[in-house]
Amino acid sequence: EVQLVESGGGLVQPGRSLKLSCVASGFTFSNYGMNWIRQAPGKGLEWVAYISSGSSYIYYAETVKGRFTISRDNAKNTLYLQMTSLRSEDTALYYCARHGGTSHYFDYWGQGVMVTVSS
Amino acid sequence: DIQMTQSPTSLAASVGESVTITCLASEDIYGSLVWYQQKPGKSPQLLIYGATILEDGIPSRFSGSGSDTQYSLKINSLQPEDFASYYCQNGLSTLFTFGSGTKLEIK
Numbered sequence: 156e157v158q159l160v161e162s163g164g165g166l167v168q169p170g171r172s173l174k175l176s177c178v179a180s181g182f183t184f185s186n187y188g189m190n191w192i193r194q195a196p197g198k199g200l201e202w203v204a205y206i207s208s209g210s211s212y213i214y215y216a217e218t219v220k221g222r223f224t225i226s227r228d229n230a231k232n233t234l235y236l237q238m239t240s241l242r243s244e245d246t247a248l249y250y251c252a253r254h255g256g257t258s259h260y261f262d263y264w265g266q267g268v269m270v271t272v273s274s
Numbered sequence: 275d276i277q278m279t280q281s282p283t284s285l286a287a288s289v290g291e292s293v294t295i296t297c298l299a300s301e302d303i304y305g306s307l308v309w310y311q312q313k314p315g316k317s318p319q320l321l322i323y324g325a326t327i328l329e330d331g332i333p334s335r336f337s338g339s340g341s342d343t344q345y346s347l348k349i350n351s352l353q354p355e356d357f358a359s360y361y362c363q364n365g366l367s368t369l370f371t372f373g374s375g376t377k378l379e380i381k
Binding site for chain 2: 190199200201202205214216217250255256258259260261262264265266267
């Protein structure tokens with residue numbers, strides 16, 4: 156069974172940093188691209204970042220480019236999102252999601268981890 | 275960036291009815307359209323990819339259609355568990371934009 160478990164969220168002040176983790180199990184992690192997707196309270200879904208299976212290709216949404224860094228450790232089956240210069244508008248539930256195929260869809264999602272940016 | 279315009283924003287229907295949700299891309303996405311369902315307090319679930327391909331385990335009352343810039347999700351014979359929010363997603367470009375969502379409520 157595919158499982159994605161996020162951690163590392165919490166309350167952080169504007170301008171500070173936070174690092175999220177997502178531990179994967181039930182599939183060969185090193186064979187799949189991975190994503191971070193967020194959802195602000197009561198709002199829709201916003202894709203944040205993608206990393207290919209071997210970390211060769213990385214893409215970011217314009218709203219986080221230059222502030223967030225996606226990375227992965229295939230030996231640890233873990234995906235990361237380093238978030239810096241956090242803003243109130245980054246407040247959201249952050250999901251990690253497995254990239255499903257060349258058609259670019261997300262076939263498995265974690266339960267999400269909440270990040271609240273507030274003074 | 276490819277923009278995804280989803281309509282309606284909300285929709286009320288009764289059990290047993292059929293509904294259609296539409297998604298318009300700002301440019302041709304060559305059939306690379308994805309649909310998700312999200313129930314309150316839950317993670318999104320993949321329903322359809324490639325505009326028409328039903329994900330394993332998804333009931334056949336769900337179907338997708340469309341091409342170029344215009345796509346639709348149809349749900350036949352609504353069941354109580356279908357009342358949820360639905361999102362489309364651009365699966366073509368490397369900036370994977372979502373539609374703003376459609377909340378399907380019980381009438």
